[in-house]
Amino acid sequence: xxxxxxxxxxxxxxxxxxxxxxxxxxxxxxxxxxxxxxxxxxxxxxxxxxxxxxxxxxxxxxxxxxxxxxxxxxxxxxxxxxxxxxxxxxxxxxxxxxxxxxxxxxxxxxxxxxxxxxxxxxxxxxxxxxxxxxxxxxxxxxxxxxxxxxxxxxxxxxxxxxxxxxxxxxxxxxxxxxxxxxxxxxxxxxxxxxxxxxxxxxxxxxxxxxxxxxxxx
Amino acid sequence: xxxxxxxxxxxxxxxxxxxxxxxxxxxxxxxxxxxxxxxxxxxxxxxxxxxxxxxxxxxxxxxxxxxxxxxxxxxxxxxxxxxxxxxxxxxxxxxxxxxxxxxxxxxxxxxxxxxxxxxxxxxxxxxxxxxxxxxxxxxxxxxxxxxxxxxxxxxxxxxxxxxxxxxxxxxxxxxxxxxxxxxx
Numbered sequence: 001x002x003x004x005x006x007x008x009x010x011x012x013x014x015x016x017x018x019x020x021x022x023x024x025x026x027x028x029x030x031x032x033x034x035x036x037x038x039x040x041x042x043x044x045x046x047x048x049x050x051x052x053x054x055x056x057x058x059x060x061x062x063x064x065x066x067x068x069x070x071x072x073x074x075x076x077x078x079x080x081x082x083x084x085x086x087x088x089x090x091x092x093x094x095x096x097x098x099x100x101x102x103x104x105x106x107x108x109x110x111x112x113x114x115x116x117x118x119x120x121x122x123x124x125x126x127x128x129x130x131x132x133x134x135x136x137x138x139x140x141x142x143x144x145x146x147x148x149x150x151x152x153x154x155x156x157x158x159x160x161x162x163x164x165x166x167x168x169x170x171x172x173x174x175x176x177x178x179x180x181x182x183x184x185x186x187x188x189x190x191x192x193x194x195x196x197x198x199x200x201x202x203x204x205x206x207x208x209x210x211x212x213x214x215x216x217x
Numbered sequence: 218x219x220x221x222x223x224x225x226x227x228x229x230x231x232x233x234x235x236x237x238x239x240x241x242x243x244x245x246x247x248x249x250x251x252x253x254x255x256x257x258x259x260x261x262x263x264x265x266x267x268x269x270x271x272x273x274x275x276x277x278x279x280x281x282x283x284x285x286x287x288x289x290x291x292x293x294x295x296x297x298x299x300x301x302x303x304x305x306x307x308x309x310x311x312x313x314x315x316x317x318x319x320x321x322x323x324x325x326x327x328x329x330x331x332x333x334x335x336x337x338x339x340x341x342x343x344x345x346x347x348x349x350x351x352x353x354x355x356x357x358x359x360x361x362x363x364x365x366x367x368x369x370x371x372x373x374x375x376x377x378x379x380x381x382x383x384x385x386x387x388x389x390x391x392x393x394x395x396x397x398x399x400x401x
Contacts, residue, residue: 018332019392032396033328088355096355099348141339148299148342152280152349155296157356159275159283160266160363167268167360171289179295186339 014039041193045119051188052115058180059108065174068154072167080174081105081150104150104178107143111185114140115192122196130197137194144189147182151175240386241315241394247382248311254378255305257371264350264369268361276368277301299342304379307341310334311382314391323398331395338383343376 014025018035025037041047066078079087081104088097114136120126121133154175161169262274277300284293310330317324324330350369357363 018335019389021392021396032392033332035332084356093355096352100352103348145339145342146345146348148345149349149352151292152296152300152342152346153353153356155280155284155292156264156275156349156353158287159280160264160273160353160357161268161360162273162283163268163271166271170287171284171292175292176289179292183295190339 017041040195040199041191044191044193044196045123047191048115048188049119051184051191052112052119055108055181055184055188056112058177058184059112062174062178062181063105065177066172067150067174067178068157068172069170070161070167071169078172081178100150103146107147108181108185111140111144111189115185115188118192118194118197122192122200124200124203130201133197134194137189137192137197140185141189144182144186147185148179151179151182240390241319243385244311244315244382245319247378247385248308248315251304251308251375251378251382252312254371254375255308258368258375261368261371262366263372264354265364265366266357266361267364274366276366299340300346303337303341304343304375306337307334308379308382310337311386314395315386318391318394318398321398323395327395328399331391335388341379341383343372343379347372347376 013022014037015022016030016033016035016037019030019033021030021032023031023037025039028037029035030037063081066080067084068079070077070079081100085097085100085104088094088100117126118133118137118140121130154171157169158171161167258277261276263276263280265272265274278297281293281297281301284290284296310333313324314327314331314334317327354363
């Protein structure tokens with residue numbers, strides 16, 4: 001089905017990143033909303049990779065350092081994300097342990113894997129189908145925000161549990177690192193341009209076309 | 218395209234454009250409700266906890282302030298941005314853009330506001346905060362007795378309204394209507 005219609009980029013038409021209106025890229029500025037026009041998001045892959053490396057670096061302290069410190073009757077207990085999840089699992093709260101595992105550990109990790117995969121495919125090092133990758137991209141964009149749940153839990157607990165000598169909770173350094181992971185992966189997903197995946201398909205199609213032509217002659 | 222129908226991409230089958238029923242009126246109405254609920258959320262306590270004969274109560278601002286006071290100002294600001302600023306910006310922006318559009322008018326600067334609406338949308342984390350509330354309730358279950366305040370129920374309604382307001386209007390449709398209204 002691709003190839004029956006010309007693609008916008010070959011006609012010099014750019015879809016506005018903000019409002020979606022297609023106008024000639026030579027105009028420079030979208031006539032409808034005034035945003036800058038680009039055929040594709042500028043330096044999309046470089047930006048995504050850079051943000052993702054930063055996120056991957058923060059992923060380690062986010063999981064090692066304590067996200068909050070509970071002081072109960074003089075006992076200091078620093079909990080990490082994994083420790084909090086294990087406590088839930090041991091006490092029999094399996095569904096909530098699974099929710100925390102998915103939101104805090106699995107989603108950030110899968111997101112980084114998915115974005116690496118997308119960047120590799122967009123730069124031509126892998127050749128899976130773009131419609132599958134499009135779904136992968138949509139998924140990473142949709143799920144990323146749910147990882148913030150742990151930060152919100154820390155905020156709620158710190159605000160509620162201020163019981164003087166009996167029990168207090170303070171946020172730990174791991175929470176900042178974790179918030180950094182979530183924010184950076186969200187920015188990474190936003191700076192990725194899924195149209196690059198379809199561009200790659202066009203290149204492959206043209207290569208195949210030229211191959212069949214050369215074998216004909 | 219008739220109201221209540223959608224166009225699909227021939228290439229990958231994704232939805233291209235949807236003309237949803239009474240989209241502008243719906244987006245405005247749900248956004249106004251969300252704003253009213255936002256006031257309720259801030260006036261009434263969100264959660265009330267009784268432990269060791271001390272009663273502490275939580276609302277959105279106090280959660281953010283507690284993080285700032287306890288040595289994590291960045292987290293406090295992040296929490297306030299995602300649960301207070303982003304929903305208010307989104308709801309008020311939708312009212313400002315969609316309200317006048319119902320009558321075929323464009324509010325001054327509506328194009329800029331609409332541009333910012335696109336950008337704030339992914340940062341509105343009302344529903345994620347609600348999941349956070351549920352997780353913390355389970356964590357506190359052993360330590361203390363926690364009650365829901367009116368703020369909590371208002372926040373639930375707020376979440377539904379925000380979802381309905383954002384889902385009720387198609388982005389491309391909104392831009393098309395803005396353009397048409399501006400020309401006339």
